[in-house]
Amino acid sequence: MNPLPSVPHLSPSPESLVPDENEMSRTHLIEVKDLSRHAEATVTVAGWVETVRIHGRVAFVVIRDGTGLLQCVVVKKEVDEATWEAATGVTQESTVELTGSVKPDDRAPGGNELLVSTLSVVGPAEEYPIQPKEHGVEFLMDHRHLWLRSSAQRAGLRVRSEVMQAVHDFYYDRGFTRIDTPILTGAIGESAGTLFSTDYFGDTAYLAQTGQLYVEAACPAFRKVYCFGPTFRAEKSKTRRHLTEFWMVEPEVAFADSDANMRLQEEFVSYLVERALERCAPELETLERDTSVLERIRPPFPRVSYTEAVERLQAKGSGIEWGRDLGGADETLLAEEHHLPLFVYNYPKEAKAFYMKENPDDPRTVLCNDLLAPEGYGEIIGGSQREDDLDRLLHRIREEDLPEEAYNWYLDLRRYGTFVHSGFGLGIERTVAWITGRPHVREMIPFPRLMNRLTP
Amino acid sequence: MNPLPSVPHLSPSPESLVPDENEMSRTHLIEVKDLSRHAEATVTVAGWVETVRIHGRVAFVVIRDGTGLLQCVVVKKEVDEATWEAATGVTQESTVELTGSVKPDDRAPGGNELLVSTLSVVGPAEEYPIQPKEHGVEFLMDHRHLWLRSSAQRAGLRVRSEVMQAVHDFYYDRGFTRIDTPILTGAIGESAGTLFSTDYFGDTAYLAQTGQLYVEAACPAFRKVYCFGPTFRAEKSKTRRHLTEFWMVEPEVAFADSDANMRLQEEFVSYLVERALERCAPELETLERDTSVLERIRPPFPRVSYTEAVERLQAKGSGIEWGRDLGGADETLLAEEHHLPLFVYNYPKEAKAFYMKENPDDPRTVLCNDLLAPEGYGEIIGGSQREDDLDRLLHRIREEDLPEEAYNWYLDLRRYGTFVHSGFGLGIERTVAWITGRPHVREMIPFPRLMNRLTP
Numbered sequence: 001m002n003p004l005p006s007v008p009h010l011s012p013s014p015e016s017l018v019p020d021e022n023e024m025s026r027t028h029l030i031e032v033k034d035l036s037r038h039a040e041a042t043v044t045v046a047g048w049v050e051t052v053r054i055h056g057r058v059a060f061v062v063i064r065d066g067t068g069l070l071q072c073v074v075v076k077k078e079v080d081e082a083t084w085e086a087a088t089g090v091t092q093e094s095t096v097e098l099t100g101s102v103k104p105d106d107r108a109p110g111g112n113e114l115l116v117s118t119l120s121v122v123g124p125a126e127e128y129p130i131q132p133k134e135h136g137v138e139f140l141m142d143h144r145h146l147w148l149r150s151s152a153q154r155a156g157l158r159v160r161s162e163v164m165q166a167v168h169d170f171y172y173d174r175g176f177t178r179i180d181t182p183i184l185t186g187a188i189g190e191s192a193g194t195l196f197s198t199d200y201f202g203d204t205a206y207l208a209q210t211g212q213l214y215v216e217a218a219c220p221a222f223r224k225v226y227c228f229g230p231t232f233r234a235e236k237s238k239t240r241r242h243l244t245e246f247w248m249v250e251p252e253v254a255f256a257d258s259d260a261n262m263r264l265q266e267e268f269v270s271y272l273v274e275r276a277l278e279r280c281a282p283e284l285e286t287l288e289r290d291t292s293v294l295e296r297i298r299p300p301f302p303r304v305s306y307t308e309a310v311e312r313l314q315a316k317g318s319g320i321e322w323g324r325d326l327g328g329a330d331e332t333l334l335a336e337e338h339h340l341p342l343f344v345y346n347y348p349k350e351a352k353a354f355y356m357k358e359n360p361d362d363p364r365t366v367l368c369n370d371l372l373a374p375e376g377y378g379e380i381i382g383g384s385q386r387e388d389d390l391d392r393l394l395h396r397i398r399e400e401d402l403p404e405e406a407y408n409w410y411l412d413l414r415r416y417g418t419f420v421h422s423g424f425g426l427g428i429e430r431t432v433a434w435i436t437g438r439p440h441v442r443e444m445i446p447f448p449r450l451m452n453r454l455t456p
Numbered sequence: 457m458n459p460l461p462s463v464p465h466l467s468p469s470p471e472s473l474v475p476d477e478n479e480m481s482r483t484h485l486i487e488v489k490d491l492s493r494h495a496e497a498t499v500t501v502a503g504w505v506e507t508v509r510i511h512g513r514v515a516f517v518v519i520r521d522g523t524g525l526l527q528c529v530v531v532k533k534e535v536d537e538a539t540w541e542a543a544t545g546v547t548q549e550s551t552v553e554l555t556g557s558v559k560p561d562d563r564a565p566g567g568n569e570l571l572v573s574t575l576s577v578v579g580p581a582e583e584y585p586i587q588p589k590e591h592g593v594e595f596l597m598d599h600r601h602l603w604l605r606s607s608a609q610r611a612g613l614r615v616r617s618e619v620m621q622a623v624h625d626f627y628y629d630r631g632f633t634r635i636d637t638p639i640l641t642g643a644i645g646e647s648a649g650t651l652f653s654t655d656y657f658g659d660t661a662y663l664a665q666t667g668q669l670y671v672e673a674a675c676p677a678f679r680k681v682y683c684f685g686p687t688f689r690a691e692k693s694k695t696r697r698h699l700t701e702f703w704m705v706e707p708e709v710a711f712a713d714s715d716a717n718m719r720l721q722e723e724f725v726s727y728l729v730e731r732a733l734e735r736c737a738p739e740l741e742t743l744e745r746d747t748s749v750l751e752r753i754r755p756p757f758p759r760v761s762y763t764e765a766v767e768r769l770q771a772k773g774s775g776i777e778w779g780r781d782l783g784g785a786d787e788t789l790l791a792e793e794h795h796l797p798l799f800v801y802n803y804p805k806e807a808k809a810f811y812m813k814e815n816p817d818d819p820r821t822v823l824c825n826d827l828l829a830p831e832g833y834g835e836i837i838g839g840s841q842r843e844d845d846l847d848r849l850l851h852r853i854r855e856e857d858l859p860e861e862a863y864n865w866y867l868d869l870r871r872y873g874t875f876v877h878s879g880f881g882l883g884i885e886r887t888v889a890w891i892t893g894r895p896h897v898r899e900m901i902p903f904p905r906l907m908n909r910l911t912p
Contacts, residue, residue, distance in 0.1 A: 046711050123874035143867065146673075180901045197655075199653075446637065
């Protein structure tokens with residue numbers, strides 16, 4: 001039988017939002033990021049060995065503890081034999097625990113070194129498969145669980161984490177209600193050909209490609225809502241812009257028209273960029289991102305109608321014809337004229353989804369927009385004002401030969417107090433790829449899912 | 457061809473986090489929550505009709521605009537005939553737009569009334585199917601897209617939205633990195649019998665029941681991490697505690713042992729309760745929640761070992777025997793002695809998952825805990841210290857007859873710098889059900905998925 005462990009007498013101070021350091025770690029360990037508060041003191045740290053260099057009777061062990069890098073200096077004559085042997089024999093990525101005194105040093109990463117008194121290897125590592133040499137992408141992807149430890153991967157995913165929090169903060173501060181929309185859905189979606197499906201207790205469920213129809217339903221309850229979760233596309237695409245599973249944020253606002261929708265988008269994108277600049281400077285430096293191009297990202301963003309975009313593209317020699325959706329190459333051609341993201345608005349009806357509102361000034365088109373990121377990153381947002389007229393929406397559902405019965409609840413939103421409303425979807429991985437200047441979305445998500453990749 | 461819309465000249469002030477009101481709505485509409493700033497002024501509002509009462513030559517139209525309720529007073533002799541007819545003929549849930557002057561009135565919900573000058577019906581509603589009479593649960597669930605508009609549903613989902621933001625804020629403020637783990641996974645999971653599966657380009661993918669193994673892999677990169685997303689259980693359960701799709705937050709901390717893990721849990725749960733109390737007082741009042749029981753929720757929480765829990769249960773007449781997991785009835789029996797959540801720790805190995813660390817003081821048990829909410833709400837957290845010994849983990853995988861090859865990458869975490877680490881999963885819907893005092897988790901998620909429910 002186990003003795004009851006003693007209950008720690010934490011001071012019950014719920015008003016303090018940020019806890020004392022080490023509250024949730026073993027209490028004797030200090031995090032590297034906090035070392036400056038312990039200058040000249042003796043502390044214990046733990047982490048993983050990045051490099052060991054031995055210069056005669058001094059060993060320099062650089063460790064990573066997940067909060068920062070720390071150079072630990074082991075001087076042979078000042079430590080016992082066990083520590084010297086551990087320091088000089090330890091392998092890359094072994095877990096070590098070190099005690100020593102904190103020496104401020106402006107040249108050191110993080111501003112401190114540790115003058116080691118004891119070092120012990122608590123988790124020895126076998127020969128580490130990822131080496132500074134060039135590995136093929138497939139090899140790195142096969143070792144994604146270890147590749148995460150590399151500096152560029154850490155930096156990119158830290159920016160992702162910051163951007164994701166910024167998404168929530170942006171909508172929270174503006175009074176939006178978060179509405180988590182279902183992944184498992186009945187027969188709805190943009191295109192049945194690109195849906196994953198699963199048996200659902202004898203029925204068939206599809207993995208959602210969007211939460212839009214559901215956030216629309218929540219508008220009459222909460223006015224301004226958003227969802228933010230994983231979405232799925234069973235597309236046989238192998239481009240650097242595609243994942244089969246990616247995260248998308250989808251706001252929806254009652255009484256907002258297409259113009260208000262674009263204004264929300266430019267405020268939102270500018271905010272995400274600003275947060276990354278403000279709080280991820282070290283990560284952007286690690287990634288060698290030219291931040292001057294990001295500092296210019298402020299509203300308003302330029303706007304061009306689809307019709308004018310087609311004329312511009314044709315003048316540049318593109319074979320695009322009015323009526324077709326823009327391809328990736330067209331998007332790049334258009335966006336390269338601008339250092340700001342570019343709105344392309346009011347596409348032809350047949351190029352876009354059934355739920356977009358017919359443009360009263362030109363019924364061949366719908367009130368919608370894409371937002372194209374600069375520097376060749378392509379579409380990061382698709383948005384529209386929604387068709388709020390019951391008959392017109394029903395007509396479009398029939399025109400597209402969609403299962404009317406499955407959309408009956410969605411049609412109810414037009415039967416019981418219809419209203420002008422708009423929304424959009426922003427893809428997180430493409431946005432973070434652009435902000436960090438990385439070429440491929442697959443590095444912008446911890447464990448990417450691609451057509452040919454389901455593991456690890 | 458469409459003319460280029462004028463680009464609004466918003467002041468580019470990215471440092472201001474909260475925008476001017478109406479930035480993302482049609483600019484002439486004021487939100488009900490902001491009316492106190494417009495006392496005695498003439499404003500236009502829009503919303504959905506909750507009730508209409510006519511007393512002779514005065515009509516009282518209560519609208520809901522998603523930010524609050526507003527009583528709008530229409531006096532026949534002060535409005536034109538169109539407005540009077542619209543006000544007296546409008547149906548429940550019709551969308552209306554009203555202009556009038558704001559009259560502060562302490563008795564009114566929100567502190568103001570609107571003295572109407574014009575009212576127009578912009579979206580008339582057919583006869584609304586949800587009436588104040590008692591509807592059956594299946595009827596309400598079939599109309600979930602409309603049921604969301606009801607006051608109790610709005611209140612519950614507002615608390616959910618606040619708690620979800622509180623989850624992110626808690627970990628963000630503590631330096632955790634958010635790691636989004638994949639939904640589509642290869643052959644891993646707690647129990648193959650309760651997995652949803654889908655064809656994945658000729659392969660089979662399973663919908664994740666947990667992100668734990670992935671957040672463990674991220675620890676050596678970021679030290680403190682968490683994931684927060686939907687998880688899936690194809691369980692044939694019809695209890696009020698089960699959903700087939702629910703949201704779970706799973707923190708994982710390097711160098712944290714089981715004791716530190718429980719301390720993090722009690723801080724976290726207390727924080728969520730505190731945020732709801734602080735920022736959702738009107739919603740908790742709507743739900744008639746006894747908040748005095750929530751105000752007592754502060755660390756430390758009581759702890760009882762599994763072994764002692766079995767003795768207590770047996771003394772109370774339960775048929776439980778040492779070695780079996782606790783059932784829902786056992787959990788309720790144990791928790792009813794406490795007004796705080798109760799930790800039950802160190803369960804028998806065979807009752808828990810393979811990845812939990814063997815208890816060195818009693819190898820029949822593992823270093824883990826459940827957290828039982830008070831008031832009969834049962835388990836809201838399951839957590840453990842993870843097995844960090846390669847050989848012991850491999851032994852457990854073979855003992856449970858799990859596919860060793862599929863876990864090879866997970867075993868790598870023990871080959872390349874193993875480390876003490878712990879984590880847990882908290883189910884959002886159960887937690888919000890407890891905080892709001894609602895009996896069933898199905899109301900705690902916007903569009904619940906149950907064994908017999910995949911729509912709307």
